[in-house]
Amino acid sequence: MFRHRPLLLCGFTLIAFQIAAAQQAPPQPPPATQQQPPAGVAPQAAEPPRVAQPAAPQTPAGPQVTFNSVYVDQPYIAMTFDDGPHATLTPKLLDMLAARKLKATFFVIGQNAVEYPDIMKRIVREGHELANHSWSHPNLGKMGDDGVRTQLQKTDEAIEAAAGKRTTLMRPPYGSITPRQKQWMYETFGYKTIIWDVDPFDWRRPGPGVIRDRIVNQTQPGSIILAHDIHPGTIEAMPDTFDQLTAKGFKFATVSELLAMAKPGARPTATPKATATRAPGAASDPQPAATAAGTARPAASPASGTRPPTAPATAPRGNSSPAMPASGPAATPNG
Ligand SMILES: [Zn+2]
Numbered sequence: 001m002f003r004h005r006p007l008l009l010c011g012f013t014l015i016a017f018q019i020a021a022a023q024q025a026p027p028q029p030p031p032a033t034q035q036q037p038p039a040g041v042a043p044q045a046a047e048p049p050r051v052a053q054p055a056a057p058q059t060p061a062g063p064q065v066t067f068n069s070v071y072v073d074q075p076y077i078a079m080t081f082d083d084g085p086h087a088t089l090t091p092k093l094l095d096m097l098a099a100r101k102l103k104a105t106f107f108v109i110g111q112n113a114v115e116y117p118d119i120m121k122r123i124v125r126e127g128h129e130l131a132n133h134s135w136s137h138p139n140l141g142k143m144g145d146d147g148v149r150t151q152l153q154k155t156d157e158a159i160e161a162a163a164g165k166r167t168t169l170m171r172p173p174y175g176s177i178t179p180r181q182k183q184w185m186y187e188t189f190g191y192k193t194i195i196w197d198v199d200p201f202d203w204r205r206p207g208p209g210v211i212r213d214r215i216v217n218q219t220q221p222g223s224i225i226l227a228h229d230i231h232p233g234t235i236e237a238m239p240d241t242f243d244q245l246t247a248k249g250f251k252f253a254t255v256s257e258l259l260a261m262a263k264p265g266a267r268p269t270a271t272p273k274a275t276a277t278r279a280p281g282a283a284s285d286p287q288p289a290a291t292a293a294g295t296a297r298p299a300a301s302p303a304s305g306t307r308p309p310t311a312p313a314t315a316p317r318g319n320s321s322p323a324m325p326a327s328g329p330a331a332t333p334n335g
Contacts, residue, residue, distance in 0.1 A: 065186040067255075069197035070222040070262045077219055077250050078258040079104040079242075080196065081229040082133055082171065082335070085112050085119040090229045094119075094126060096238050102252040104128050106229070107171040107194075110135035110155030113162065120162035129254035130159045131169035131194065141176035145184060152189055169194050169255055175335030194255055196226035199334050200237075203228055208237035216244045222262075224255060226334060 070078075084090045085108060097104055106123055108130060113120050123130055134140060134151040143151070152170060159167050170191040177185075177193060185191045200206075200214035211234055215225055227234050245252075253261070 063186075064192075065182050066193045066195065067224065067259065068195045069220075069224050070258050071265055072222040072258065072261045073263050074261065075221045075250050076253045076258055076261055077221065077223045077225060077245065078253055078255045079225050079227065080107060080131075080171070080194070080255060081105070081227050082107045083109055083112070083137070084229040085116040085123070086230045087116060087119075089232065089235045090116070090119050091122070093229050093235050093238060094122060094128075096235075096242065097128070098126055100242055100246070102242055102246075103254050103257075104252065105131055105169070105255040107131045107133035107169075108155065108159065109133055109137055110151075110158050113155060113158035117162060120158070124163045129167070129169075129256055130163050131167045131171065131255065132156055132159060132191065133171050134173050137173040139174055139176045140172045140181065141174075141178055145181075148181060148185070149188070152185065152191070156189065166190075168192060171195065171335060173335060192259070194224060195335065196224045198223045198225040200225075200227060200234075201334065202231055202234040202237070203334065205231060205233050208233050208240075211237035212241040212244065215241050216248070219245060219248075219250060221250070222258065224258070 079102070081090075081093065081104060084106060090106075093104075106128060108120070110132075113130075120130065132152055132155045135154045136151065138147075138151060140148050140151065156166060168190050170185060170189070171194045172181075175195055182193045185193065197220075198215055198218045200211045200218075202211045206214075211227070215227070215237075219225060227238075229235065242252075
């Protein structure tokens with residue numbers, strides 16, 4: 001089926017990126033919270049063609065500002081959910097997380113955040129993390145600084161209103177963002193750009209079982225898992241996904257918690273084996289979203305103000321080949 005081809009392409013892409021990363025990624029002097037594996041490179045597991053972020057070219061010698069995954073010495077992972085909050089699916093997801101005492105990170109769309117302030121507050125109250133995913137889900141990589149500033153600022157304020165504090169994390173829709181913009185956002189808002197290394201392509205609605213298997217099979221210690229709390233099938237897949245990841249020994253943390261656990265060095269590839277580790281306060285996060293900017297119609301015009309589950313889905317995600325849109329700036333498929 002058509003999935004194989006993209007996978008092969010991805011394999012090549014990943015290899016190319018890994019080589020590139022190895023050559024250029026200067027070891028970064030990670031100030032406390034940031035270390036990272038060769039950024040920009042999706043650890044092998046990821047099937048999607050995370051093309052974008054070419055070898056994390058961010059700061060020449062400064063702190064790392066982009067993260068696809070984190071090198072940790074304990075089996076911690078971060079579940080992230082993008083594009084919400086959703087009126088009914090997000091609360092349902094929160095119930096699932098609460099029942100298991102798991103934490104996640106939610107990369108919210110500003111328009112939805114202001115529409116569902118109670119859900120936003122519940123997310124915070126239950127220990128999860130809120131992060132910026134723009135105001136209306138545009139292709140930031142193709143926008144000027146003024147437009148990007150507006151997209152981030154308004155959502156930043158909505159998050160602060162709900163959480164009582166600002167977020168320091170952002171995920172560009174479709175993973176589309178240029179290296180210069182990443183640095184600019186870091187300097188302007190203090191934002192670290194969070195991508196992902198595990199992408200179940202849930203926006204394509206492959207079915208709960210497929211979503212679960214892709215996540216469970218690709219997750220490694222330090223993984224940042226992308227998912228969307230605006231698709232019914234994704235939510236339906238979560239109970240088994242959470243339980244199977246837990247059974248494999250993984251522990252859930254929010255993205256900020258995971259970044260704080262980063263260790264210098266290369267990221268291991270083995271899967272955890274139920275290591276008894278102490279649990280830092282774990283919290284999980286929202287998930288990143290989907291695809292790429294480039295392929296199908298990039299800059300998806302966020303036609304509707306509220307991006308309920310559908311809006312974003314169409315545009316970016318529609319394209320099946322996650323191949324990179326050379327067109328844009330570093331764009332990653334999904335997101
Ligand atoms: Zn998204």
